[in-house]
Amino acid sequence: MLVASMERIHDPAALASICKQIRRHIITMTGAARSGHPGGSLSAVEIVVTLYWDVMRHDPARPDWPERDRFILSKGHAAPVLYAALAECGYTPKDALNTLRKLGSIYQGHPDKRFIPALEASTGSLGEGLSVGLGMALAARLDKRDFRTYVLLGDGEIQEGQIWEAAMFASYHKVDNICAIVDYNKIQLDGFVADIMDLEPLAPKWESFGWHVIDLDGHDIPALQKAFAEAAATKGKPTVIIAHTVKGKGVSFMENNPKYHGVAPTAEEVELALKELA
């Protein structure tokens, strides 16, 4: 299943099979690390896989290719899903994934450009990635390059005020080469988002900020493929995909369980989870 080039895979079944492999990595990595954020990594798998294997123009042999599409994991705590994708694409070594969070590992607790040059940005402090993505999108416009910038946001993350500064900027400046995705898994560290600081009505919020909004099931690969195409075709305004997802998706005892926001599976749980993901 290794894809070491920018060859695109459109077949949803083939993409789903990659998703399963990514989920296995997330479980084994966080299990080996004994810490980390499996829940919000598992919820974003289809989004990340659809982008890296189908939608985005990129070449693992040339991580500094100026024409590459950019991906920013603004919800940096979901690093395991990104690391697993980068490794499966061939950017970074797969056999080192289980060094996640250990001293000297390139797989730092949150994405760190100093250790992995293929990362577009160092993230981890929530609320900041959309602004960085806008800077890249503006640079593309100035340089007349047609690369697109994708920014994956957490749902809790958009409680940060800077997100809405960026949202206002993007529509006012008609930045249409950026696409934000909200991984709306409904859970943040302290509990359910609706109980901490409800985001609803979410789609009207983005609409009122001047964004084109697409609401979908974030585990539905064909829906994601269609949405990314619609985003690329939408001119004059930025697009946000509100992806309704399930935290811990794919592992029955982790699904929709706030505990697994920031707690790694035990050795027994890893074994159980891998059976489910076989």
Place this chain on the structure above:
Amino acid sequence: MLTAAKFEKKLGAATREAFGRTLVELGRENPNIVVGDADLTKSTMTTYFAKEFPDRLFECGIAEANMVGIGAGLALAGKIPFVSSFSAFVMTKGFEQLRVLVAYPNANVKVVGTHSGISIGEDGPSQMSIEEIALACALPNFVVLSPADEVATRWAVRWAAAHTGPVFIRTGRPKAPIIYNSDASFEIGKAVQLVPGSDVTIVATGLLVAEALLAAGQLESEGVSARVLDIHTIKPLDEDALERAARETGALVVAEEHLVDSGLGVRVAQALAKRCPAPIEFIGLEGYAESGSPDELLDKYGLRAPNIVEAVRRVLARK
């Protein structure tokens, strides 16, 4: 080399004005120079750049955190962004973004803070930045510049554009006394010895450099030989020049338009504690100021040549 007695205070352009003019020169020379501003282009003087290069000036509105983040993204995509606002706003509201998006990944973002210190005047303490030397120096990878006049500012801005990595430049609102001839040359991290001296060294930065020169002139007439150092680069600090000053003059006064508890003075004290301990007196601010004209405020808050002269007398008594 100047002699202290020859210095006369003549006002030149404000350092923010020199920043704005230099930015236009750079814009003409390099299409990768881009600018972010937060609804203050007419005050930060990026308005000149905006007029000539409207497509390369990103008006961010009153949203400094987003502005710094956009600057980081532009830098990561190969641009050379200058982001500018009042020091009080960009360095505090943008600090977290400067930490994680600029300092930590060593992104090539230039931050220019204007209206620094109390010499902004009538607007009062909410607009006065008296903490940002501490904030900028707290960020690894940042070079921190504090030019004294328009010539030094032009050099600082051009140096920042040519350097790969984060830079903070501290500029002010009022017209700044002319210190340098237009052909003066500077070296990053090297203090400029404006006046030689053997009894005491006055270490100054920004607007206080002119006051230090006036103080040295007064002291000279009293038979005290005061060396004057302009610290245009606060980080990295010229520890060699400070060590020489401590060894050769035996006492120092540090003068800055910043909180004494966290500015240039504490950095000088740290350097000399390592290299060559010597008595030091500190001229700066103890707390928040108030509205008033710049001159009234500099008088009231003790940032004038007579204050420096008094501090020299105190430190000489401790030698």
